[in-house]
Amino acid sequence: MKTLTSLLAGATVMALSPGVAIADGSDMSFAVHDILVTSNIPAINISVRNLSPSPFPAMRNLRVTSPTPVLNVAGQVWCKSFQNAHTRADEAQVMFGNASVISAPNGADVLTVGTWSASPVAQLGANETLRNYNIAAPVNFPDHWNGGFALGFNPVREVEERMQQFVQNGAGTEADFLRTDDVFETTITMNAVGWCEYDSQNLSNKRYAGLRQIEVPVHIFYHGDDDIEDQVTSVGSRGTIQAPPPPPGPSYAPPPGRRGRDATPPRSPSSRQGGTRRPDREREPAEAHGDVYIAIPDIDGEDSEGLIVPAVQRQQDEPEADRRTDDRDRSGIGDTIRREAARAAIGALFGSGRSSRGSSPRPQPGRPPRGR
Structure with missing residues (x-):
C-alpha cells in the first residue's frame, strides 16, 4: 500500500496538471449562446482525521481537518445576438452539485434543488453580449457526518462508505481500516452559470440562464490513527476473548512468615x-x-x-x-x-514448681503446735 507521502506527491502532480477539470455538459436557454470556463480548475485535496480520544472504532470521530477549498473560476458569459432584440450579459455565479435550466415566468432560470454550495453572484454590468467573469468560489461542505441521508458532498461520509466496503469485502476490520493512511478519489460537479437579459418589442425584461458543468477531481486523504485497536464487543461468545480473572488481593495471601497450620490466626488469650x-x-x-x-x-x-x-x-x-x-x-x-x-x-x-515463701511452718519434733 502506498504511503501517505507518495500519495500526496501524486496528488500534487495531478492538481498541477492542466486540463484536470473535464467538461461534462452544458444546458443553454433561448438567449444564451455559451458559458465558457477559461481558467484551469485544479483538483481539490481534503484531509480527514480521527479526533476521538477513544481507541475503539465504535467511538471514532472523523473530521475534516483541512481548510475550506476555494476555486478561482474565470470565463465568459456569451449571449446571443438578434436583429430585433437586445441582449446583454448580466450576471455569473459558480454552483456545486446538480443543477439544470428550467422555464420560469420571466424567461428561464436555474433549478438549485440539488446544489449544496454556491458562490456570491457576480454583476457583469455594461450592455455587451460577451462579458468576462472571475469568481472565487468556496467549496463549502460539512466537516463531519452523523449518518443518515445527507444532500450534497460530504468527505467524511465518503470515508465511512469506503470503510464499510473494506469490511464487507473481507479486507479487514474497522480498526484495520482506521489505522492505515489512504487516499480516495472522487469528483464533484461544478456549474458555471450565467444570465442574459433579453428585450424586444414583444418580450421585455426577460432573463435566460445557461450553465456549463465540469467534473472536478477530489482527493480525500485519510490520515490513519495508530492508536485504534479492535474492541471485544461481547465476552464469552465464539471468537471473542475472555478476560482472565483478577489475581487475589492482599487479603487472600497468607501473612508474611507463616506457613501451613501457622497460617491460621493466633489464639487470643482466654x-x-x-x-x-x-x-x-x-x-x-x-x-x-x-x-x-x-x-x-x-x-x-x-x-x-x-x-x-x-x-x-x-x-x-x-x-x-x-x-x-x-x-x-x-x-x-x-x-x-x-x-x-x-x-x-x-x-x-524461673523453673520452680512451688513457692518457698509464705508457706505454713512445719511443726518441730517434740514441740506441740502453737495455738491459734
Whole structure:
C-alpha cells in the first residue's frame, strides 16, 4: 500500500496538471449562446482525521481537518445576438452539485434543488453580449457526518462508505481500516452559470440562464490513527476473548512468615475466672467480678491450668473456724489468692514448681503446735 507521502506527491502532480477539470455538459436557454470556463480548475485535496480520544472504532470521530477549498473560476458569459432584440450579459455565479435550466415566468432560470454550495453572484454590468467573469468560489461542505441521508458532498461520509466496503469485502476490520493512511478519489460537479437579459418589442425584461458543468477531481486523504485497536464487543461468545480473572488481593495471601497450620490466626488469650477457661466470652475487667488475672505467657499443657488452683485450694482446706472472720479478714483471702498466684507465676517463669515463701511452718519434733 502506498504511503501517505507518495500519495500526496501524486496528488500534487495531478492538481498541477492542466486540463484536470473535464467538461461534462452544458444546458443553454433561448438567449444564451455559451458559458465558457477559461481558467484551469485544479483538483481539490481534503484531509480527514480521527479526533476521538477513544481507541475503539465504535467511538471514532472523523473530521475534516483541512481548510475550506476555494476555486478561482474565470470565463465568459456569451449571449446571443438578434436583429430585433437586445441582449446583454448580466450576471455569473459558480454552483456545486446538480443543477439544470428550467422555464420560469420571466424567461428561464436555474433549478438549485440539488446544489449544496454556491458562490456570491457576480454583476457583469455594461450592455455587451460577451462579458468576462472571475469568481472565487468556496467549496463549502460539512466537516463531519452523523449518518443518515445527507444532500450534497460530504468527505467524511465518503470515508465511512469506503470503510464499510473494506469490511464487507473481507479486507479487514474497522480498526484495520482506521489505522492505515489512504487516499480516495472522487469528483464533484461544478456549474458555471450565467444570465442574459433579453428585450424586444414583444418580450421585455426577460432573463435566460445557461450553465456549463465540469467534473472536478477530489482527493480525500485519510490520515490513519495508530492508536485504534479492535474492541471485544461481547465476552464469552465464539471468537471473542475472555478476560482472565483478577489475581487475589492482599487479603487472600497468607501473612508474611507463616506457613501451613501457622497460617491460621493466633489464639487470643482466654479469659479466666476461678481457674475456668471462657474462650467464647470477651475479657472483662477484674473489678467486675473479683477475678484474678496474671499477665503470663501463653503456656500449653497441664501446668498452665494449675497455676492458680493450688493457692485457692489451700485456702479452702483451712479449718472452718479460721475462716470465720470479719469483712477485713475476708478481704485478706483475696490478698492471699493474688499473692500466691503471683508467686506461682514467678515460679513457672524461673523453673520452680512451688513457692518457698509464705508457706505454713512445719511443726518441730517434740514441740506441740502453737495455738491459734
